[in-house]
Amino acid sequence: MTSPRRGRRPGAPDTRAGILTAARELFAAQGFAGTSIRAVAASAGVDAALVHHYFGSKDDLFVAALELPVDPRERLAEVVALGPDGAGERMVRVFLSVWDDPDLRLPLVGLARSILDPSSQRLLRDGFVPAVLQPVGVALGIDRPDVRMPLVASQVIGLILTRYVLEVEPIASLPADDLVAIYGPTVQRYLTGPLS
Amino acid sequence: MTSPRRGRRPGAPDTRAGILTAARELFAAQGFAGTSIRAVAASAGVDAALVHHYFGSKDDLFVAALELPVDPRERLAEVVALGPDGAGERMVRVFLSVWDDPDLRLPLVGLARSILDPSSQRLLRDGFVPAVLQPVGVALGIDRPDVRMPLVASQVIGLILTRYVLEVEPIASLPADDLVAIYGPTVQRYLTGPLS
DNA sequence: CGCGTTTTTCACCATGTGATGAATTATGGG
DNA sequence: CCCATAATTCATCACATGGTGAAAAACGCG
Numbered sequence: 448m449t450s451p452r453r454g455r456r457p458g459a460p461d462t463r464a465g466i467l468t469a470a471r472e473l474f475a476a477q478g479f480a481g482t483s484i485r486a487v488a489a490s491a492g493v494d495a496a497l498v499h500h501y502f503g504s505k506d507d508l509f510v511a512a513l514e515l516p517v518d519p520r521e522r523l524a525e526v527v528a529l530g531p532d533g534a535g536e537r538m539v540r541v542f543l544s545v546w547d548d549p550d551l552r553l554p555l556v557g558l559a560r561s562i563l564d565p566s567s568q569r570l571l572r573d574g575f576v577p578a579v580l581q582p583v584g585v586a587l588g589i590d591r592p593d594v595r596m597p598l599v600a601s602q603v604i605g606l607i608l609t610r611y612v613l614e615v616e617p618i619a620s621l622p623a624d625d626l627v628a629i630y631g632p633t634v635q636r637y638l639t640g641p642l643s
Numbered sequence: 644m645t646s647p648r649r650g651r652r653p654g655a656p657d658t659r660a661g662i663l664t665a666a667r668e669l670f671a672a673q674g675f676a677g678t679s680i681r682a683v684a685a686s687a688g689v690d691a692a693l694v695h696h697y698f699g700s701k702d703d704l705f706v707a708a709l710e711l712p713v714d715p716r717e718r719l720a721e722v723v724a725l726g727p728d729g730a731g732e733r734m735v736r737v738f739l740s741v742w743d744d745p746d747l748r749l750p751l752v753g754l755a756r757s758i759l760d761p762s763s764q765r766l767l768r769d770g771f772v773p774a775v776l777q778p779v780g781v782a783l784g785i786d787r788p789d790v791r792m793p794l795v796a797s798q799v800i801g802l803i804l805t806r807y808v809l810e811v812e813p814i815a816s817l818p819a820d821d822l823v824a825i826y827g828p829t830v831q832r833y834l835t836g837p838l839s
Numbered sequence: 840c841g842c843g844t845t846t847t848t849c850a851c852c853a854t855g856t857g858a859t860g861a862a863t864t865a866t867g868g869g
Numbered sequence: 870c871c872c873a874t875a876a877t878t879c880a881t882c883a884c885a886t887g888g889t890g891a892a893a894a895a896c897g898c899g
Contacts, residue, residue, distance in 0.1 A: 454894025455846040462846080477761055480676035484887065494848050499888060501846095560759045563808060565673055572809050597811045598825060605801025612759060613768050615793050628839035629794060633829050643824035650864025651876040658876080680857065690878050695858060697876095 463501050465491040470512035474557035479509055479564065509561075513554045519545065519579050527586040534587055535635025536627050542603055543623045546611055559612045562604075576600050589638050598637040606630055659697050661687040666708035670753035675705055675760065705757075709750045715741065715775055723782040730783055731831025732823050738799055739819045742807055755808045758800075772796050785834050794833040802826055 456462070469490035473482040484505055488495040502508040522545055526537040546555055561567040580600055584592025606626070609615040618626070636642075652658070665686035669678040680701055684691040698704040718741055722733040742751055757763040776796055780788025802822070805811040814822070832838075 452894090453848040453892060455848095455896075457895065459896095460846095478759065480674075481761065483885080485885085495887085496849080496889080497847060503888095505887065560761075563674070563756045563759050563804070565677060565756075568809055572811050576811055594813055597805065597814050600811060601801040601805040601814060602798055602829070603801070604804060605797040605799070608759070608800060608804075609793065609797040613764055615768050615772055615796060617790055618793050618797060625839070629833075632832070633798070636828070637825075643821070648864090649862060649878040651866075651878095653865065655866095656876095679855080681855085691857085692859080692879080693877060699858095701857065 462491065462493050462497060466493065466498055466501060466508075467512055470508055471553040471557060474509065474512055475553040475560070478557075478560040479505075479567075484508070509557075513557050515551060515554055517545070517551070520582070523579070523583050527583055531587045531589055531639050533635070534638055535633070536631030538583075538599070538603070538634050538638075539606070539627045539630045540623065542607065543626060546607060547623065552611075556612060559608060571604075584638070587638065595637055595642075598642075599634055602630065602633050602637065658687065658689050658693060662689065662694055662697060662704075663708055666704055667749040667753060670705065670708055671749045671756070674756040675701075675753075675763075680704070705753075709753050711747060711750055713741070713747070716778070719775070719779050723779055727783045727785055727835050729831070730834055731829070732827030734779075734795070734799070734830050734834075735802070735823045735826045736819065738803065739822060742803060743819065748807075752808060755804060767800075780834070783834065791833055791838075794838075795830055798826065798829050798833065 466487060470482070470487045473487055473490060477486075484498050485495045487508070488498050491498075498508060502511055522541050523538070526534055526541055529537065545551060558570070562571045576597060580596040581592055584596040584599075589595055606618070609618045610626070611619075621629075662683060666678070666683045669683055669686060673682075680694050681691045683704070684694050687694075694704060698707055718737050719734070722730055722737055725733065741747060754766075758767045772793060776792045777788055780792040780795075785791055802814070805814045806822070807815075817825075
């Protein structure tokens with residue numbers, strides 16, 4: 448395609464979607480700090496000013512790129528519906544299936560890379576844990592959800608990071624069923640089992 | 644103190660140590676990307692060129708700042724010496740005590756913040772797990788250390804991040820003994836217990 | 840067809856970053 | 870005391886970044 452010196456491209460190229468795709472890939476691969484707007488633009492085949500046009504600031508691009516098309520609470524509702532028995536395995540299975548969804552993987556990896564960034568770490572501590580996980584514990588009717596759900600988080604975070612971000616073998620490539628069998632009992636104990 | 648326009652300061656100020664301290668604090672608080680050499684210099688009360696003088700590049704400063712005065716393998720030797728029974732609790736206790744050491748906290752937090760940085764993530768996947776953890780599994784004589792030690796890592800990483808970096812309550816403030824009681828059985832099962 | 844709007848690039852800005860080299864000051868040994 | 874060396878700052882560089890505004894091209898509606 449021959450680009451004009453300026454101005455609108457002919458046809459209906461969805462450059463906005465192209466930018467989002469490029470952003471998701473780069474944020475996942477390189478993290479927020481390691482990804483420049485120019486890199487996103489180059490990867491999308493557009494000029495960097497167009498990124499600003501569509502998304503405003505880099506922060507706004509990040510938010511748009513990492514927007515999940517599903518609400519994790521809906522997926523976790525499947526866990527709650529059947530009560531606390533066996534909830535450990537069901538939770539692990541839900542987390543794995545969410546992460547194994549091709550449409551969600553890049554945004555989720557991009558999000559994961561940002562959790563240790565001081566400016567973003569409250570996303571997890573003050574967002575995900577209280578707003579997503581705690582209500583699950585409450586809905587399950589478990590004892591002390593305020594204590595137990597963070598324990599669940601500590602294992603789930605470790606599992607997700609080692610499998611999908613850090614790619615530590617063999618965790619990275621074990622079948623989901625194996626991981627459910629391994630981690631289900633851990634999560635179950637954190638939910639309902641004895642803690643000492 | 645009135646600084647001269649240029650030149651050596653009188654006396655024996657250990658500006659090199661001051662720079663290292665400032666670097667440790669800032670890398671721990673803001674991560675590598677969020678910490679500039681000028682910020683380190685300002686915090687140490689010196690000119691940024693002095694940071695280059697003593698440490699060379701920013702990468703070299705990072706390596707120097709995060710150098711641990713202890714070899715974690717020595718601390719983990721205490722775990723190994725008593726064999727696989729009870730090794731779960733001993734491991735959790737060692738990790739907590741290492742992290743609770745005031746001299747080690749800042750370098751460790753700085754390191755932790757870098758584990759999800761794509762350029763550094765191999766430190767953990769190809770460094771810590773095979774070089775530090777795997778030999779512990781081998782020395783303990785457990786079955787399948789190549790599979791089990793990464794599982795241990797997944798929980799230890801989750802615990803350390805939620806307690807010391809993300810500061811998720813109540814994990815962040817529970818006494819170490821409570822955490823040993825909670826996480827010891829998990830690590831023990833990953834070491835020697837049934838995985839399915 | 841003309842025009843307003845949308846899309847897109849070019850040109851540029853301010854600021855910050857990691858890094859370099861020269862000038863200056865202090866120190867200690869001969 | 871002198872001088873070589875080490876420590877320190879100033880001045881500067883090349884480059885990169887997020888961001889802005891104007892000019893140009895395409896589109897679709899009246």
